[in-house]
Amino acid sequence: MLPADCSRRLVAELRDALDACAERQRQLERSLRVSRRLLRTWEPAETPAPQPTPAPETSGEAPSPESTPSSQDLKELELLTQALEKAVRVRKGISKTGERHKALSLKSGSAATSATTASAPSRPSGQASCRVSETKPPRGIQQTVVPARGLPESRLLSVGDRTRMGRGSRATKPGPGPRDQQIPPSAALQAPEAFTLKEKGILLRLPMAYRKAASRNSRLWAQLSSAQTSDSMDAAATAKTQFLQKMQMTSGGPGSGLSAAAVEAEVGLLRTACLLLRRRMEEVLSADPADCMQEYRCLLTLEGLQAITEQCLHRLQELRAAVVGRQLGPWPVGRRPGASLPCGGGTDPLWSPQLLLYSSTQELQTLEALRLRLAMLDQQIHLEKVLMAELLPLVGTQGPHWLALCRAVHSLLCEGGERFLTVLRDEPAD
Amino acid sequence: MGRRRRRVDRGAAVGALPKAIAALSRTLPAGPSPEIFRRAKFDRPEAAPALWQLLFRVLSPLSADGASASPAQGEPPSTEAQVRAVKSELRSQGYPRRALAQLPEDGSQGSRELLLALAWLLARGPLLERLLAQTRVRLGDEIPLCECEALARPGAPVPRVEADGPVDIRHLQWLMGKLRFQWRKLITSQQEQCALLGKIHSYTRGCHSDRSLGHLSVAETELLRDAEGGQQDTVLGTCPPEASQPTFVPRIPERGAGEWELVARELQALQEELRGAAEPRRAAWEARVGGWGPEWSAVQRASREAVGLELAALQRAWERGGAAAQPHGPCRLVKSDAGASGGPGLRAAQVIEVLRSREACLEAVLCQLQRQCRQELARLAGALPGLIWILPPGR
Numbered sequence: 001m002l003p004a005d006c007s008r009r010l011v012a013e014l015r016d017a018l019d020a021c022a023e024r025q026r027q028l029e030r031s032l033r034v035s036r037r038l039l040r041t042w043e044p045a046e047t048p049a050p051q052p053t054p055a056p057e058t059s060g061e062a063p064s065p066e067s068t069p070s071s072q073d074l075k076e077l078e079l080l081t082q083a084l085e086k087a088v089r090v091r092k093g094i095s096k097t098g099e100r101h102k103a104l105s106l107k108s109g110s111a112a113t114s115a116t117t118a119s120a121p122s123r124p125s126g127q128a129s130c131r132v133s134e135t136k137p138p139r140g141i142q143q144t145v146v147p148a149r150g151l152p153e154s155r156l157l158s159v160g161d162r163t164r165m166g167r168g169s170r171a172t173k174p175g176p177g178p179r180d181q182q183i184p185p186s187a188a189l190q191a192p193e194a195f196t197l198k199e200k201g202i203l204l205r206l207p208m209a210y211r212k213a214a215s216r217n218s219r220l221w222a223q224l225s226s227a228q229t230s231d232s233m234d235a236a237a238t239a240k241t242q243f244l245q246k247m248q249m250t251s252g253g254p255g256s257g258l259s260a261a262a263v264e265a266e267v268g269l270l271r272t273a274c275l276l277l278r279r280r281m282e283e284v285l286s287a288d289p290a291d292c293m294q295e296y297r298c299l300l301t302l303e304g305l306q307a308i309t310e311q312c313l314h315r316l317q318e319l320r321a322a323v324v325g326r327q328l329g330p331w332p333v334g335r336r337p338g339a340s341l342p343c344g345g346g347t348d349p350l351w352s353p354q355l356l357l358y359s360s361t362q363e364l365q366t367l368e369a370l371r372l373r374l375a376m377l378d379q380q381i382h383l384e385k386v387l388m389a390e391l392l393p394l395v396g397t398q399g400p401h402w403l404a405l406c407r408a409v410h411s412l413l414c415e416g417g418e419r420f421l422t423v424l425r426d427e428p429a430d
Numbered sequence: 431m432g433r434r435r436r437r438v439d440r441g442a443a444v445g446a447l448p449k450a451i452a453a454l455s456r457t458l459p460a461g462p463s464p465e466i467f468r469r470a471k472f473d474r475p476e477a478a479p480a481l482w483q484l485l486f487r488v489l490s491p492l493s494a495d496g497a498s499a500s501p502a503q504g505e506p507p508s509t510e511a512q513v514r515a516v517k518s519e520l521r522s523q524g525y526p527r528r529a530l531a532q533l534p535e536d537g538s539q540g541s542r543e544l545l546l547a548l549a550w551l552l553a554r555g556p557l558l559e560r561l562l563a564q565t566r567v568r569l570g571d572e573i574p575l576c577e578c579e580a581l582a583r584p585g586a587p588v589p590r591v592e593a594d595g596p597v598d599i600r601h602l603q604w605l606m607g608k609l610r611f612q613w614r615k616l617i618t619s620q621q622e623q624c625a626l627l628g629k630i631h632s633y634t635r636g637c638h639s640d641r642s643l644g645h646l647s648v649a650e651t652e653l654l655r656d657a658e659g660g661q662q663d664t665v666l667g668t669c670p671p672e673a674s675q676p677t678f679v680p681r682i683p684e685r686g687a688g689e690w691e692l693v694a695r696e697l698q699a700l701q702e703e704l705r706g707a708a709e710p711r712r713a714a715w716e717a718r719v720g721g722w723g724p725e726w727s728a729v730q731r732a733s734r735e736a737v738g739l740e741l742a743a744l745q746r747a748w749e750r751g752g753a754a755a756q757p758h759g760p761c762r763l764v765k766s767d768a769g770a771s772g773g774p775g776l777r778a779a780q781v782i783e784v785l786r787s788r789e790a791c792l793e794a795v796l797c798q799l800q801r802q803c804r805q806e807l808a809r810l811a812g813a814l815p816g817l818i819w820i821l822p823p824g825r
Contacts, residue, residue: 087453197630206653224559243553276748276795297733308741320694355775363778363779368623369571381796381799385799392807414807418610
């Protein structure tokens, strides 16, 4: 049995690691549920299963009537867009509050009506294939809402044509033409032919209101990021640095500008540096130089490694001085800022995300597998350090069951818990 | 002339401040009213609680719906807990003023100091943008390339109900095994998700209004699927978790400061060994090369450059500047044919290369740690004669 405090710490660490894994698994499974659902047949009016305990798909429920369909999330987008706009205003200091609000309220008003019509194009297949046989859709009320539209209709027509011509066996009956088929969503739900992403995904179109909001959203992000580089930003930047310096002065003496977290992170980095330097040294020492040139390079490498080690030691002393000088007190509890390897960008804000282009599923799988592997290695390294700190001292002191402990510790620390060594008693042959 | 311009400028500045504050109070989560800001300027005590709460919300990680960082706790933490958390977080970020740490924990005083703290946070970095980026709706399928944002969030100090009392080492072995199994499960789930994502992206090719994207994301597809059913809440509900995948936030070991001594010892030992290896070799080399000709110096210079480059590459593995080429933050996944070069955005092949080099580095670190353990254990075991240690095969 391990001592109580040691047990407590180690069990806590391992459980933390397990919790982190479990959290990732939960999120993955949520995403999997969503994706699987999208790839199945799109039964209309199903109860979705986003909750952790998914209910079985039930179809055949009465579709909810023409309650404003997409206005909900459009409102969300709009709220976020508003927040962005305010941020832009804070930057620029210009007040266009009046006209912006007016424009937005107009927009949200029209969003409701345009939503019903705009989502109609998302069901071109349903309409194109709507054999008005079994259930005559109640078009009465809805049709009055639908105005005549020019461009979207022609797109609908061409898409519908493509459907009919391109998919021979799947060709739907050339119905009365898409114009008559502009049955708003709730009525189209009773279209008998099911929609699968595989066959008809290419026909989907995003609603106009969504597209407008999304493009305005990205335009505002771009505006925000470009505002960073204008001249007014330089003035703001100098004002900021002056303010920060003043704050530093009033706190009683110039600080090193380092936070406890940063110091700790750098100490961790230096530890990693030490490991990598040592590894390179061992590689060089174990290599057998074949000729003069290689000998010389070995020598240079060793001397170079020595220089770098001295730099690291020097940096470590600096960090120590910073900590002692500022009297940072006890290290912050309950938080660990750094990974084993640093990442470059610390101050870059997370703008509208960059694109990452992949060409095949295999490529994406490789990428994701590597990401997971990095996270796993990070966790393993951390656990290894913790286990080393706790278990090696125990092996150093000989207690009961020392052999069993030694064997178990060896397996945990040196083999990642995967393999065990064998201990034999060396009996002298009598 | 100059004086008039200055007066105009000041007038413009004075006019802009209330508007800026009003905008700020609307943008910040749990934003206090502009009146609170004004009162805080005069250090009025009634403004303090709102500012403590604001700082707590700003400093703790936000989920997409703005809920508190630790959903496991249920209700929001008490005022004392918030005050403590804010103090600890500010201190660890390097907040210079000690007056903040001395404010009472019931949150009743110090509104001016809190205002200063807020200003400090705003001046240090893009706080507003980061908040906005955290709460924004994720329209695309995002993949975070860098785990540091996740790691940078302070771990919620949830009081864990632990198994008190000593455990056997076999319990630890069992937990490790369970962990290995979890990772394997994760990898298979992840592979499946990639396959599904690839399919969705392929099937919706050509649907997006934005030509540079070309196809719909899962969120957008779901938007269309659920558009009629009035079920948009699910769209937004599923959007954000795809982007936020926190890795574990390990507890800080209780003797965190001890790492400094450990690193110092290790570095010094390494320095000694290097000196012991390099000095005799240098002496031997100088003795050999002593009278060689000038053509040798050119070769020497070439070797020096080559070694310099190698060592610089090694140093980049742990230094901050090295990974600057690596993009930071989440990227939107877009499936496009391999021929699309020259367009904006990263290529998966490049990212894979970078990740592979990081993987090699981390594997080297882990191997090195394991080697140290092996040596240490061999040393300890060697103290006991009469035993044969047979190492496991397949190393």
